[in-house]
Amino acid sequence: MCGIIGIVGTSDVAASLYDGLTVLQHRGQDAAGIATANGTQLRVVKGNGLVRDAFRASEMALLQGRVGIGHCRYPTAGSEGSDEAQPFYVNSPYGIALAHNGNLINTDTLRREVFEQDRRNVNTESDSEVLLNVFAHELDKQRVLTPDAAFRAVENVARRAKGGYAVVTLVLGLGLVAFRDPHGIRPLVLGKRDTDAGSEYIIASESAALDVLGFERVRDIAPGEAVVITPRGELHSRQCADGELRSCIFEFVYFARPDSLIDEISVHKARMRMGVTLGEKILRERPDHDIDVVIPIPDTSRDAALEIASVLGVKYREGFNKNRYVGRTFIMPGQGERAKSVRRKLNPIPLEFRNRVVLLVDDSIVRGTTSQQIVQMARDAGAKKVYLASAAPPVRHPNIYGIDMPSPEELVAHGRTEQEVQELLGCDWLIYQDLADLEAAVAGPKFPGRKFDSSCFNGEYVTGIEPGYFERLNQLRSDEAKKKRRLAG
Numbered sequence: 001m002c003g004i005i006g007i008v009g010t011s012d013v014a015a016s017l018y019d020g021l022t023v024l025q026h027r028g029q030d031a032a033g034i035a036t037a038n039g040t041q042l043r044v045v046k047g048n049g050l051v052r053d054a055f056r057a058s059e060m061a062l063l064q065g066r067v068g069i070g071h072c073r074y075p076t077a078g079s080e081g082s083d084e085a086q087p088f089y090v091n092s093p094y095g096i097a098l099a100h101n102g103n104l105i106n107t108d109t110l111r112r113e114v115f116e117q118d119r120r121n122v123n124t125e126s127d128s129e130v131l132l133n134v135f136a137h138e139l140d141k142q143r144v145l146t147p148d149a150a151f152r153a154v155e156n157v158a159r160r161a162k163g164g165y166a167v168v169t170l171v172l173g174l175g176l177v178a179f180r181d182p183h184g185i186r187p188l189v190l191g192k193r194d195t196d197a198g199s200e201y202i203i204a205s206e207s208a209a210l211d212v213l214g215f216e217r218v219r220d221i222a223p224g225e226a227v228v229i230t231p232r233g234e235l236h237s238r239q240c241a242d243g244e245l246r247s248c249i250f251e252f253v254y255f256a257r258p259d260s261l262i263d264e265i266s267v268h269k270a271r272m273r274m275g276v277t278l279g280e281k282i283l284r285e286r287p288d289h290d291i292d293v294v295i296p297i298p299d300t301s302r303d304a305a306l307e308i309a310s311v312l313g314v315k316y317r318e319g320f321n322k323n324r325y326v327g328r329t330f331i332m333p334g335q336g337e338r339a340k341s342v343r344r345k346l347n348p349i350p351l352e353f354r355n356r357v358v359l360l361v362d363d364s365i366v367r368g369t370t371s372q373q374i375v376q377m378a379r380d381a382g383a384k385k386v387y388l389a390s391a392a393p394p395v396r397h398p399n400i401y402g403i404d405m406p407s408p409e410e411l412v413a414h415g416r417t418e419q420e421v422q423e424l425l426g427c428d429w430l431i432y433q434d435l436a437d438l439e440a441a442v443a444g445p446k447f448p449g450r451k452f453d454s455s456c457f458n459g460e461y462v463t464g465i466e467p468g469y470f471e472r473l474n475q476l477r478s479d480e481a482k483k484k485r486r487l488a489g
């Protein structure tokens with residue numbers, strides 16, 4: 001999952017883009033970049049690392065201009081190398097920079113078409129660079145540079161590209177062009193702020209970035225919609241593909257910040273409702289439970305854990321201290337680093353465990369890297385029994401729309417019963433949320449029956465899949481394949 005942001009301001013926007021990226025940091029920790037347009041110049045600065053490490057002050061000074069875009073990256077295609085950091089840039093037509101959150105699933109076909117039919121060169125293994133070239137080609141075909149031309153180009157992109165994509169682009173001479181895939185799998189939200197010099201606009205992955213920068217949230221970009229904002233602050237929008245919303249449910253489970261609203265749903269409230277439904281399931285299954293204390297596995301599970309404790313009527317305790325200087329482990333690139341980082345990140349406070357029956361709560365169990373170690377830590381800290389509850393159902397299928405879970409074999413619940421997962425994780429009882437409850441919890445009272453992209457839980461892929469896709473993906477992106485590539489390069 002990556003974070004994307006675009007701003008059209010009344011003065012230089014680079015500092016706001018930088019600040020906005022720090023708010024979106026939890027979506028990607030591997031690389032960051034900013035592109036701005038100033039007159040006829042389009043400048044891009046990008047590099048590996050956290051936002052605070054990727055930019056030098058001397059480079060920031062080059063980023064002048066009132067229109068710009070930014071990106072922080074968690075790779076789902078290609079490598080982690082700095083040449084695949086975003087925004088990507090092409091000089092023709094006009095000069096275009098693009099930042100993408102999501103993942104295309106027909107990249108190979110598009111790459112071939114781009115080279116053979118569109119006669120354009122793609123330099124990296126990134127799906128986002130391919131997407132930029134498709135957009136550039138389709139915009140070039142229009143021969144004029146107007147909002148209308150950009151919309152026609154996005155219509156053609158939507159016909160050609162398959163997968164999940166929320167995109168911001170900077171087109172020299174036109175302004176900011178943003179669009180969202182026909183299912184709106186990845187989030188994208190529009191905000192506005194009025195200044196004495198006129199209105200300023202922002203488009204970002206999450207509304208928390210709008211709040212922090214002082215923008216009012218206007219609305220989500222609709223699935224299949226494109227928006228053009230000119231440097232003079234004129235906003236144009238058009239539906240460029242038939243849209244049917246299927247927001248990624250994993251945004252609500254894990255990815256997004258709790259202080260964001262995605263497609264009109266508060267992430268914080270969704271997580272609290274997950275806690276309520278899971279608490280009720282625990283009570284149904286074990287009305288006479290012997291749980292002494294509920295302990296969250298920080299950070300993301302806290303909202304759900306607090307509600308579980310309240311439904312069960314037992315104490316909630318922060319039993320793990322989290323080292324605030326270690327980032328999110330799930331989005332780290334290699335399994336070795338992920339495993340090592342869990343222990344560095346979380347340390348138990350023994351008095352909360354000693355002689356107690358503890359219910360540990362996590363938002364999700366994906367590879368099982370976190371929970372396996374945490375269960376052991378709880379035992380070492382003196383717990384009498386260790387139960388584990390997951391606010392999401394078992395993750396049994398790959399995610400192909402922007403979360404790097406390409407290989408089913410790496411998912412601890414793939415091909416295993418819940419009992420087998422319990423044994424592997426070493427806990428005394430494992431309880432998962434049911435998918436129907438998760439979907440109802442996220443939809444909430446305002447949107448009953450809303451459908452989501454829940455593919456990693458149910459194996460249903462809204463875009464359809466080409467034959468052989470999963471096999472190719474596994475060859476390219478399994479942990480083993482990535483490790484080999486790292487060693488070779």
Ligand SMILES: O=P(O)(O)OC[C@H]1O[C@H](OP(=O)(O)OP(=O)(O)O)[C@H](O)[C@@H]1O
Nearest residue numbers: 299300328329330365366367368369370
């Ligand atoms: O089963 P796994 O493969 O370990 O993945 C799931 C875990 O990873 C995430 O935590 P992470 O440390 O990334 O971030 P957080 O601090 O936001 O909880 C998530 O919240 C789970 O704890």
Ligand SMILES: NC(=O)CC[C@H](N)C(=O)O
Nearest residue numbers: 001002075076077101102
């Ligand atoms: N997580 C994402 O959104 C990744 C974007 C893009 N597929 C990349 O790998 O750079």
Ligand SMILES: [Mg+2]
Nearest residue numbers: 297298299300
């Ligand atoms: Mg976690």
